[in-house]
Amino acid sequence: MDAQHWDDIYRSRDQIFSGNPNPVLVTEITGLPPGQALDVGCGEGADALWLARRGWQVTAVDISEVAIHRAAAAATDIQGRVSWARADLTTTPPPAGAFDLVSIHYFPLRCQPGHTALHGLLDAVAPGGTLLFATHARADLTPREDFDPADYYQADDIARLLDPTWNVLINETRPRAAPALAGTHHTHDTVLRAQRLP
16 A cells, blocks of 8 residues: 555545544544644545644644645645645654654554554654544454455554553544445444553
């Protein structure tokens, strides 16, 4: 799933996603004081825009240049509150300790020996900051010739890798609060919310 793959997906339709923020983000982050946020795999930008409109300063990153251009074009009312960047966070880690929130929603993060890419994202959370991870529950995913759900992190996988500098607040499977994308059968999400100790 390289940049070309994702560019092709975004070029295939004028809009891939609903334009609404992920319900897990809204549920878990409403009430947190705004600060610096990293939106990992921002896609068309709905989460980044929602955060920015609530006072967050957002760094929104995606591997797809097409997605970044589309997201930036929708950001007409929040000038200066979102920095849009095309990057592959699986190979180039974000700055360490720089974010009060690292939000990872439906980002296909492949398990690696040593968990290098994951540790790069975890390290980006500042002391006192929040990690929010949500993905499709593995039971909803169908293996294919080019895709094995077991190759990708679930919330529980990440929770087991957190050291004592983290406080796990939520680690659960819950019903999806939004309809699944057309052609998919995702009925449940796994959600991890953890806070790095100050």
